[in-house]
Amino acid sequence: MMKFKSHMQILVALVMLLGFAGGIQGAQAQSSAVVVVRDLTYWDATYTGYVDANRFEEWPVVFTAAEDFTVTAAPDGGSLTTLVVLKDATGTEIARGDGALTSSQPAGNYFVQVQPVTGSGFYHFTIRRVEIEDPTDPQTPSASASANPVSIKVGETSTVSVSLNNLPAEGYASAEFSCTYEMNGVEVNAITFTDLFGADPATAVNGPAGGGFIAAVAGSNGRKATTTGVVFTFDVKGLQTGTTVITCVPRVSKGDNTLTTLDAVSVTLTVTDEVVVVENATLTGQVFAGKPVTVSLYDAANILVKTVVANPDGSFSLTAPAGTYTATAEASGFLAAEGPVTLVANETSVKAAVTLPAGDIDGNDVIDQFDAMTIGMNYNASQPASADLNNDGVINVLDLELLASNYRLTGPVVWP
Amino acid sequence: MRPIAALLFVLIFVLSPSRVQAQASEVIWLTVDATSLKTGETVRVWVNAVSVTPIQGFTFQIRYDPNCLKPLNAASPIAGMNGLGLPQTDGLVDASFASTVPQIVNGVLAEVRFETRGGCQTTLNLESAALAVRNASGFAAPLPGVKLGESKIALSIDSAPGIPASQALAGTPLPLDPSPASAPASSLQIGWIAVFTILLIGLLGFGINRALQKTVQ
Numbered sequence: 277m278m279k280f281k282s283h284m285q286i287l288v289a290l291v292m293l294l295g296f297a298g299g300i301q302g303a304q305a306q307s308s309a310v311v312v313v314r315d316l317t318y319w320d321a322t323y324t325g326y327v328d329a330n331r332f333e334e335w336p337v338v339f340t341a342a343e344d345f346t347v348t349a350a351p352d353g354g355s356l357t358t359l360v361v362l363k364d365a366t367g368t369e370i371a372r373g374d375g376a377l378t379s380s381q382p383a384g385n386y387f388v389q390v391q392p393v394t395g396s397g398f399y400h401f402t403i404r405r406v407e408i409e410d411p412t413d414p415q416t417p418s419a420s421a422s423a424n425p426v427s428i429k430v431g432e433t434s435t436v437s438v439s440l441n442n443l444p445a446e447g448y449a450s451a452e453f454s455c456t457y458e459m460n461g462v463e464v465n466a467i468t469f470t471d472l473f474g475a476d477p478a479t480a481v482n483g484p485a486g487g488g489f490i491a492a493v494a495g496s497n498g499r500k501a502t503t504t505g506v507v508f509t510f511d512v513k514g515l516q517t518g519t520t521v522i523t524c525v526p527r528v529s530k531g532d533n534t535l536t537t538l539d540a541v542s543v544t545l546t547v548t549d550e551v552v553v554v555e556n557a558t559l560t561g562q563v564f565a566g567k568p569v570t571v572s573l574y575d576a577a578n579i580l581v582k583t584v585v586a587n588p589d590g591s592f593s594l595t596a597p598a599g600t601y602t603a604t605a606e607a608s609g610f611l612a613a614e615g616p617v618t619l620v621a622n623e624t625s626v627k628a629a630v631t632l633p634a635g636d637i638d639g640n641d642v643i644d645q646f647d648a649m650t651i652g653m654n655y656n657a658s659q660p661a662s663a664d665l666n667n668d669g670v671i672n673v674l675d676l677e678l679l680a681s682n683y684r685l686t687g688p689v690v691w692p
Numbered sequence: 693m694r695p696i697a698a699l700l701f702v703l704i705f706v707l708s709p710s711r712v713q714a715q716a717s718e719v720i721w722l723t724v725d726a727t728s729l730k731t732g733e734t735v736r737v738w739v740n741a742v743s744v745t746p747i748q749g750f751t752f753q754i755r756y757d758p759n760c761l762k763p764l765n766a767a768s769p770i771a772g773m774n775g776l777g778l779p780q781t782d783g784l785v786d787a788s789f790a791s792t793v794p795q796i797v798n799g800v801l802a803e804v805r806f807e808t809r810g811g812c813q814t815t816l817n818l819e820s821a822a823l824a825v826r827n828a829s830g831f832a833a834p835l836p837g838v839k840l841g842e843s844k845i846a847l848s849i850d851s852a853p854g855i856p857a858s859q860a861l862a863g864t865p866l867p868l869d870p871s872p873a874s875a876p877a878s879s880l881q882i883g884w885i886a887v888f889t890i891l892l893i894g895l896l897g898f899g900i901n902r903a904l905q906k907t908v909q
Contacts (some may be wrong), residue, residue: 646751646824648788649788652790653826654830663830680778680779683779684779
């Protein structure tokens with residue numbers, strides 16, 4: 277027993293001596309304990325220290341880059357429990373932990389102080405880097421998403437690709453992606469799977485609806501995805517300006533009837549204002565008919581672009597973006613006229629004057645017996661208005677006379 | 693076995709399409725007063741119809757050979773069914789009639805008269821015909837399901853001269869003469885026009901000459 281006590285005394289004396297030899301700074305501790313600065317050279321190495329109520333130890337740490345790390349001060353038996361305090365270069369406490377602490381710090385000078393919470397004694401000091409699961413770590417299976425382009429205008433479309441990366445050697449038998457997006461900002465369509473899971477995979481899509489969709493794919497006939505690659509793509513059309521985050525949560529299966537969730541992946545899409553420079557052009561002309569005439573422009577897709585009611589004398593003028601159109605002139609009870617129009621920006625095009633043939637009362641593009649019979653059936657009445665070809669408020673022989681002059685004509689007539 | 697066969701027969705009879713058509717059909721057909729005629733006589737052609745639906749108009753087109761026949765006029769014996777004067781083309785009678793009130797027709801819709809032009813073997817062909825109703829929008833619309841019955845009638849015209857009909861048409865006659873534009877003038881007509889023009893010029897020249905002579909005296 278005595279021998280042990282003398283050994284302990286020698287050891288303490290040696291530690292004290294080594295402490296001074298290592299450049300101990302006589303610092304004032306909170307509890308008037310002496311803080312002994314220790315040397316620390318290697319990551320993952322185990323150093324031995326000694327603390328008690330009058331002696332704290334401080335381990336200087338220099339980071340040349342940001343680090344994620346864990347410091348442990350594990351008592352070497354006895355009654356000692358330790359407190360680990362992380363300080364910056366000025367001595368300001370950053371973090372503390374009982375027996376250990378984990379922290380992430382940028383490059384710089386720090387100190388790790390070890391002091392007893394209870395008891396005293398020897399401890400084993402270690403500082404280790406923390407391995408944080410990094411999606412970009414080539415060893416970790418993960419998913420990723422990208423948009424091309426990342427910025428679109430309203431009405432334009434970007435293609436989003438969702439990939440699986442760093443697949444395990446045994447591969448994945450299936451994968452399911454639950455994706456969400458801002459439904460007012462963008463519209464999703466054209467979800468298309470690649471052959472990452474082999475040829476002729478089984479696929480399923482639920483949605484898109486309500487700002488989300490699920491895309492699932494499974495390899496057929498035992499095929500699996502074994503390499504990094506795009507699983508599926510989809511088109512995103514900008515609906516309104518703003519920034520939209522599209523997030524997909526992947527779940528994968530190795531074929532063991534278990535779905536494992538990987539970290540969610542997101543892609544941010546910016547939708548900007550559509551800037552349309554409209555260069556207008558003007559079309560004028562004159563259409564003769566005994567009734568009010570409507571002149572309209574239709575684009576190549578036969579969509580109505582502009583329509584105006586001609587003046588009582590048949591003259592008209594309308595403005596529309598430069599382009600190629602089909603112009604039509606229509607009046608109730610008359611065959612329509614139709615012809616091509618090319619409008620040049622900031623210029624006025626003049627359409628040839630045209631006369632609409634009277635008599636197509638029922639609007640079927642032919643002046644025939646049934647138009648004539650409509651006059652006979654409604655003789656001396658005022659309705660249907662299209663039968664009142666001379667627009668005098670009464671359907672009579674004068675209207676029949678107009679019809680007869682165009683009998684058997686078909687429309688629309690050519691409007692040069 | 694017998695009851696089943698009888699039931700089957702009844703079912704076939706009841707469901708037979710021909711029976712359904714027979715019940716629903718409304719027909720227009722042609723008849724004539726005579727098929728053997730002499731030159732210059734009048735052919736009376738009747739356009740007939742049976743309809744269970746009240747109509748407000750009808751139209752028909754009869755193809756004829758203008759070398760054998762000349763259309764004169766047409767009229768409808770139906771009260772209030774008035775002819776609509778529309779341009780005619782040579783070789784086709786195009787007649788339409790309309791009324792302001794609907795009425796059921798069962799019999800003659802209209803009578804059409806032709807004059808025979810010379811010795812011919814020809815055919816009258818009811819090319820198309822329709823009964824018309826006034827739809828909810830006020831437009832004349834064809835009554836669906838109307839079928840053409842007897843539509844072709846062969847005529848034998850002797851070159852020997854006959855006597856034109858003197859009996860008047862029932863109803864207001866609708867002229868069916870093709871317009872000058874659509875009926876090409878015959879060489880005889882052109883000859884008469886030329887003679888008339890020469891005579892007119894001659895008379896005019898004679899008048900001017902006399903006037904000049906009086907002035908000199």
